[in-house]
Amino acid sequence: MVSRWLKKLEPPHGYLVVGLLLATVSCLPLGVMAAGWLGGAEALLGVGLLATLVGFVAGLTPLPGWLVGLFGLLTGIEWGAATVGRLLPGAAAAGRELVRSALWLWKGLHGAWTADWPLVPLLADGWARAQALAGRLGAWLQAGLSGGASHDPLVLLLLAAIALWWPAYWAGWLVARRQSALLALAPAGTALVANCAFSHGAGVEWLRAFLGGSLLLMALVHLQHQQARWEREGIDYSTEIRQTTGLVGLGLASLLVVASLATPYLTWRKPVDLFWRYASGPYQEVTARLDRLFAARKPVAGRPPAGGYGQGHELTGPVELSRELVFYVATSDPPPPPEGEGQGGNTPQHYWRQVTYDSYTGRGWENGPIEEVGRQAGEPLASPPGPRTVLTQTFTLVRPALGLAPAANEPVSAGQPCGLVRRSPDDLVGLSLQADRYTVVSYLPSPTVEQLRRAGADYPPGIAARYLALPAIPERVRELARALVAGAGTPYDKAVAVEAYLRALDYDLNMPAPPPGDDVADYLLFKARRGYCDYYATAMAVMLRAVGVPARYAAGFAMGQYDYARGAYAVTQRDAHAWAEVYFPGYGWVEFEPTPYRAAFARPLGGAAPLPTAAAAHVRGGWTASTLAGALGVLAGAGLALAGLFWWAARRLRAQRRAAPAQLARQTYARMLRAAQRVRLGPATGETALEFCERLGRALEARGEWAGGALGEARAIGRAYVRAAYAAVPPSPREAGQADAAWQRLRGKLRRLFWQRRPG
Numbered sequence: 001m002v003s004r005w006l007k008k009l010e011p012p013h014g015y016l017v018v019g020l021l022l023a024t025v026s027c028l029p030l031g032v033m034a035a036g037w038l039g040g041a042e043a044l045l046g047v048g049l050l051a052t053l054v055g056f057v058a059g060l061t062p063l064p065g066w067l068v069g070l071f072g073l074l075t076g077i078e079w080g081a082a083t084v085g086r087l088l089p090g091a092a093a094a095g096r097e098l099v100r101s102a103l104w105l106w107k108g109l110h111g112a113w114t115a116d117w118p119l120v121p122l123l124a125d126g127w128a129r130a131q132a133l134a135g136r137l138g139a140w141l142q143a144g145l146s147g148g149a150s151h152d153p154l155v156l157l158l159l160a161a162i163a164l165w166w167p168a169y170w171a172g173w174l175v176a177r178r179q180s181a182l183l184a185l186a187p188a189g190t191a192l193v194a195n196c197a198f199s200h201g202a203g204v205e206w207l208r209a210f211l212g213g214s215l216l217l218m219a220l221v222h223l224q225h226q227q228a229r230w231e232r233e234g235i236d237y238s239t240e241i242r243q244t245t246g247l248v249g250l251g252l253a254s255l256l257v258v259a260s261l262a263t264p265y266l267t268w269r270k271p272v273d274l275f276w277r278y279a280s281g282p283y284q285e286v287t288a289r290l291d292r293l294f295a296a297r298k299p300v301a302g303r304p305p306a307g308g309y310g311q312g313h314e315l316t317g318p319v320e321l322s323r324e325l326v327f328y329v330a331t332s333d334p335p336p337p338p339e340g341e342g343q344g345g346n347t348p349q350h351y352w353r354q355v356t357y358d359s360y361t362g363r364g365w366e367n368g369p370i371e372e373v374g375r376q377a378g379e380p381l382a383s384p385p386g387p388r389t390v391l392t393q394t395f396t397l398v399r400p401a402l403g404l405a406p407a408a409n410e411p412v413s414a415g416q417p418c419g420l421v422r423r424s425p426d427d428l429v430g431l432s433l434q435a436d437r438y439t440v441v442s443y444l445p446s447p448t449v450e451q452l453r454r455a456g457a458d459y460p461p462g463i464a465a466r467y468l469a470l471p472a473i474p475e476r477v478r479e480l481a482r483a484l485v486a487g488a489g490t491p492y493d494k495a496v497a498v499e500a501y502l503r504a505l506d507y508d509l510n511m512p513a514p515p516p517g518d519d520v521a522d523y524l525l526f527k528a529r530r531g532y533c534d535y536y537a538t539a540m541a542v543m544l545r546a547v548g549v550p551a552r553y554a555a556g557f558a559m560g561q562y563d564y565a566r567g568a569y570a571v572t573q574r575d576a577h578a579w580a581e582v583y584f585p586g587y588g589w590v591e592f593e594p595t596p597y598r599a600a601f602a603r604p605l606g607g608a609a610p611l612p613t614a615a616a617a618h619v620r621g622g623w624t625a626s627t628l629a630g631a632l633g634v635l636a637g638a639g640l641a642l643a644g645l646f647w648w649a650a651r652r653l654r655a656q657r658r659a660a661p662a663q664l665a666r667q668t669y670a671r672m673l674r675a676a677q678r679v680r681l682g683p684a685t686g687e688t689a690l691e692f693c694e695r696l697g698r699a700l701e702a703r704g705e706w707a708g709g710a711l712g713e714a715r716a717i718g719r720a721y722v723r724a725a726y727a728a729v730p731p732s733p734r735e736a737g738q739a740d741a742a743w744q745r746l747r748g749k750l751r752r753l754f755w756q757r758r759p760g
Contacts, residue, residue: 017220018056021175024213025052025168027206028188031195032160034203040157040318040510043083047161050079051168058169059176064744068173076165081133084158084510132529133158136512154512167191181218189214313357313555314364315520315534317513321574325398326557327406330568332392338564349601350391350444351579351591352406352571354556355430358423358466360542362473362519365553368466370429372419381420382428384410386587387451388443396568397436404430406556406571408442410588415439424462447587448604452492455584459550463583467550473542474522481543491549495582495592498543502594506530533578536594540580550583554591558598661736662724668736668743669721672696672714675750689725693718700749707749713742 029044038044054075058068133154140155167187174184189210196204333348357365375381391408404421411431416439419432431440447455459468484501485494508530514523521542524535537553544551555578560571577598581589593600669689676682676696683692697711720739723731731739 017175017217020213020217020220021056021171022049022052024185024210024217025049025171025188027210027213028167028192028195029164031192031203031206031210032164034206035195036202036320038157038160040084040320041160042320043157043510044161044164047079047083048164048168051076051165052172055169055172055174056176057172059173059178064748065177068177072166072169072173076162076169080158080161080165081130084133084154084161154510157510163191175217175221179221181214181221185210185214185217312361312364312366313534313553314361315514315538318510319532321509321576322572324573326571326573326575327398328396328563328566328568328570329406329560330394330396330566332390335564335567336562349599350408350559351554351577352393352395352408352557352559353430353554354404354406355554356428356581357553357555358427360470360538360545360553362471363514364520365538367429368423370421370423372421372432375414375418375420377416378413381412381414381418381431382410382426382443383412384443384445384588386584387446389446391442391444392439393442394439394568395437405433405438405440407431407440409444409591411440411442413441423466427462427466445587445590447584447590449492452584452587452590452603453490455490455492455586457491457548458585459583460585463550467552467583468545468548470542470545473519473546477519477522477525477542478546480525481546484543485547491582491584494547494549495540495544495551498540499580499592499594499600502536502540503596503600505536505596507532507595507597511535533595533597536596537578537580540592540594544580544582552581552583552589554579554581661733662730664736665717665720665724665731665739668717668739672717672743672746672750675747675754679750679753689722690715690718700746700753703753706752710746710749713746716742717746 025048026045029041029048032038032044033041051072055072058071061068063071136154137158171184171188174180178184192203192207192210196202196207329352331350357367359366359368393408395406405418410428414431414433416433416435418438421429421432423429481498484497488494488497505524506529509532511528511531514520514528518527520535521539524531524539528535534555537555541551541553556576557571558575558577560569560575562568563570577595579598580592580594582592583589591601672693673682676692681696681699683689684695687695693714694711697714700707700710700714717739720731720735723729723735
């Protein structure tokens with residue numbers, strides 16, 4: 001049954017051609033990702049694949065070329081904005097709200113109407129995102145017109161998504177409609193070559209894959225074109241030719257890829273010198289202007305070394321986290337139960353801390369005066385206070401030179417000689433180790449919620465002086481912090497209130513860099529309203545300090561995924577993380593998780609306190625009906641227009657496929673005959689069908705340039721009809737479909753002639 005469905009849904013070109021087309025076009029976004037100059041480039045892969053599929057479907061429909069082009073232009077802009085600006089809700093959120101709307105409608109039909117339509121918050125959120133995107137585009141345009149610089153990477157990502165959509169859409173449409181793989185892939189290939197050239201060869205492996213795929217695709221598409229011609233002309237051919245052509249094309253593609261490996265070693269110095277002699281000035285002027293407009297783009301050459309925190313950490317724009325393995329860590333805890341076996345709530349949560357910072361600068365974090373004290377293997381490192389559990393960890397580094405050594409919370413001893421990097425004897429910055437494999441014992445604070453609430457606010461003078469200090473920050477940050485903790489009676493409740501507020505915001509690795517001079521906490525809380533762990537940890541520490549609770553910024557790695565074969569957690573670059581730590585007298589530094597992407601720490605006896613009313617009001621916000629009216633109208637109108645266009649095109653395509661080729665050819669000829677008779681160009685007495693089509697086409701082309709191509713279109717319809725009516729072998733599905741496509745173009749010319757002949 002599955003095979004029948006696959007056969008029924010198989011496109012006219014076959015699954016092989018479509019799959020090879022998608023793989024070849026995807027080399028362009030993969031090359032951009034490999035170049036590394038564009039933050040958030042992983043979103044381009046989905047954009048390219050979707051654009052290719054949409055273009056291919058549009059090429060199968062009888063829509064005229066100008067309408068297909070206009071549709072591709074508009075959808076590229078709309079989908080680029082929706083993807084980069086995150087205007088569409090996630091699948092889970094959309095499904096949840098649709099279910100709630102269905103229940104709301106069902107209750108309403110049974111007389112229980114309510115005023116709160118469930119989709120209103122979803123639409124309000126989408127409209128707010130659209131307004132934010134429009135504001136950022138306006139700021140970028142204003143910076144360009146005024147000669148200023150733009151540090152917003154979202155605009156560059158948006159333009160890249162739109163620019164990628166069009167060559168991918170063009171490739172899908174031209175392969176489906178014109179069967180011309182060379183012209184179809186030329187724009188994408190040109191863009192990929194430019195990406196490699198301007199990123200100093202980065203991503204060249206994807207260019208080689210693109211060349212090989214293009215050559216193989218050209219061979220297959222050309223074979224299909226020849227097969228259609230052979231069927232149309234009644235020429236017999238072997239069915240095994242497709243397999244032979246595929247093998248030959250694969251061999252040639254492999255040779256092309258191998259030959260491309262030698263290309264970097266061949267140079268033509270004179271043409272290069274001639275080019276730069278005349279183009280150097282204009283090129284530098286253009287690149288300087290682009291650097292000014294897209295100042296937030298990532299440099300293509302030179303990457304910062306792994307690890308190496310140094311004395312400061314400044315918060316920047318988008319980050320890219322790969323799945324590259326960093327280290328394994330085996331612990332003295334029992335292994336977590338496999339997924340689906342329950343007891344997940346009993347699995348302890350640990351973070352592998354590398355460094356802590358004490359001084360907030362408004363743009364990031366720094367450390368005050370620090371010292372490094374040597375310790376021998378097994379020598380005590382620290383003695384943290386309060387109830388605690390003991391955790392032994394054995395780290396195996398896959399990537400050396402991480403900087404400070406990862407370890408859970410407060411390390412108290414190490415199995416190798418190490419350096420203790422600290423601000424004071426009881427204030428640890430991090431652990432310095434040279435080994436690629438080492439063992440650390442840590443004390444982990446394990447107080448209950450009630451114990452933390454009773455800890456009070458009697459802070460040691462050194463802690464209060466260092467971890468309550470703030471530079472001049474915007475007053476509205478302090479006001480928001482005071483509003484969030486209104487009604488919170490203890491420092492713990494204040495920390496939970498701030499944590500809950502931040503966890504209600506959005507997680508986004510494509511967070512743009514704050515404008516020069518902006519305080520990063522203020523930027524997150526009042527402008528961006530989204531970010532990643534660095535921003536959330538910073539905002540929590542700053543707001544808690546503003547209300548008298550000592551807090552600091554900590555960075556390292558999250559727990560990772562447990563590898564049951566190795567008996568250890570596998571930690572990758574994607575687990576790089578930052579969080580906030582709060583000081584409680586008698587218990588030391590306790591971790592809090594303000595980042596929405598990560599799970600909050602579960603503590604015994606009640607966990608987090610309820611969110612205070614003032615904080616909840618800040619999270620919800622308010623929307624009026626007038627604000628939603630414009631969004632509803634635009635979304636409804638655009639959705640209905642696009643749905644109607646695709647419904648009409650799909651209906652035409654379905655009717656074309658269901659009709660037998662001979663029947664479709666007769667129907668097409670009959671439609672042309674009726675239209676010709678309305679303009680008094682019907683068949684003459686004794687005139688054959690082919691003679692009639694010849695005369696009709698020439699008569700139309702004689703009317704003016706607007707009727708160009710009418711002769712070829714009439715001939716195609718006539719040939720298909722003659723084969724359907726008189727030949728022993730009926731027309732092929734491809735020939736009948738070409739006749740129908742020719743009629744779609746000829747119909748407009750006959751209709752124009754009809755209106756020209758009407759009096760008045």
